[in-house]
Amino acid sequence: RREEMAKSTQLIDNEVFRAYATYTVIVLLKMMLMSLITAYFRITRKAFVNPEDTESFGKGESAKKYLRTDPDVERARRGHLNDLENIVPFVGIGLLYALSGPELSTALLHFRIFAGARILHTFAYLIPLPQPGRGLSWAVGYAVTISMAYNVLKRAWLL
Amino acid sequence: RREEMAKSTQLIDNEVFRAYATYTVIVLLKMMLMSLITAYFRITRKAFVNPEDTESFGKGESAKKYLRTDPDVERARRGHLNDLENIVPFVGIGLLYALSGPELSTALLHFRIFAGARILHTFAYLIPLPQPGRGLSWAVGYAVTISMAYNVLKRAWLL
Amino acid sequence: RREEMAKSTQLIDNEVFRAYATYTVIVLLKMMLMSLITAYFRITRKAFVNPEDTESFGKGESAKKYLRTDPDVERARRGHLNDLENIVPFVGIGLLYALSGPELSTALLHFRIFAGARILHTFAYLIPLPQPGRGLSWAVGYAVTISMAYNVLKRAWLL
Secondary structure: OOHHHHHHHHHHHHHHHHHHHHHHHHHHHHHHHHHHHHHHHHHHOOOOOOOOOOOOHHHOHHOOEEOOOOOOHHHHHHHHHHHHHHHHHHHHHHHHOOOOOOOOOHHHHHHHHHHHHHHHHHHHHHHHOOOHHHHHHHHHHHHHHHHHHHHHHHHHHHH | OOOHHHHHHHHHHHHHHHHHHHHHHHHHHHHHHHHHHHHHHHHOOOOOOOOOHHHOOOOOOOHHOEOOOOHHHHHHHHHOOOOHHHHHHHHHHHHHHHHHHHHHHHHHHHHHHHHHHHHHHHHHHHHHOOOOOHHHHHHHHHHHHHHHHHHHHHHHHOO | HHHHHHHHHHHHHHHHHHHHHHHHHHHHHHHHHHHHHHHHHHHHOOOOOHHHHHHHOOOOHHHHHOOOOHHHHHHHHHHHHHHHHHHHHHHHHHHHOOOOOOOOHHHHEEEEEEHHHHHHHHHHHOOOOOOHHHHHHHHHHHHHHHHHHHHHHHHHOOO
């Protein structure tokens, strides 16, 4: 039992893995924040999609007018979906990258640039910033993930 | 070779990791079930989005009328997307949490409440239950994930 | 420090885990490719969703006409979402499966069939191929993931 516990804690004691854990939690929490932002816009803009969500605003026809789309709600939802499309590959490829034995400084560079790029991407989407602000922040995160993928494949195939 | 095999089985022999594996498989299978529910509604409601999917119902104009949206299909799809938005953070943060050496009883509490909340969320969405049924089940799963994230960051930063 | 580094590299030195790493990176890169395909169709079809994305095409009303949906863009987006719905369970369940100590040949069979099925699914969606081409390729990937899930639960519960 003691040995098992020791085993279970070894990965998290590795510096690169700890860095991966930290930045993965940060970007996943950032992604989760999009749910709250969408809910905030749905409530303040009174724009819902499920009839049962509008019942507190009145019965029947008076509630039906809140079943509508709103530009701010849709924008937050697009930002959320873009997070899913980009943060899922980071979490999966990043785990394998962290386990492939990279230098700590190189790994930190990858993780920090990705996290920074995704946070910038959210601001660029929600404010919104003029292009190419959002496009560039997306591309930087994309390139970091490609770089980690290349390192994993190089390591997995050379052995 | 034998040593490798032994190494590969150690994580899954750890009790907390085994609990994580069990509940992660359960919630991912539940998420995959949404594909079947969407397909069931698409076929029974005859509501498709791709022209090639309607060809078995006839050619040309007679098939075109099945290219439409249906409230039940859209509801199942929203439930599926909500699963993606919430189960992805659970799987990623939960893995790091399981590796951070929590007490087995605490970890089981987290995993079981999350799995129960997401199963309730699906029923609340599909039946649908009046609010705040769906909202509460969503919030419970969200809170469990935040709690695990806090524990990972505390552990990753203290070392 | 040296011991930590050794520890961090052990998982990736395991043959089954290395196979998992390789195929996970492949399917995640394939999923990321959907972003580029969507962007390609948005630019060539001039079909955008964010007003700030159309500003390089002119100011005011002349740019507004590019805020529209396009069948090819929507098709690529649906393929991307279908990837998310199916590749996320593969990455999560596949990791646990790889750690559950399967035979290398059995594991490779699972990973290769899944990767092949998802690549076929993308071609079937984008060309598009007549049904049941897309349906079958989806079902094969789905069945592989169920098979891995069954093996993880069997292993996690027997111990």
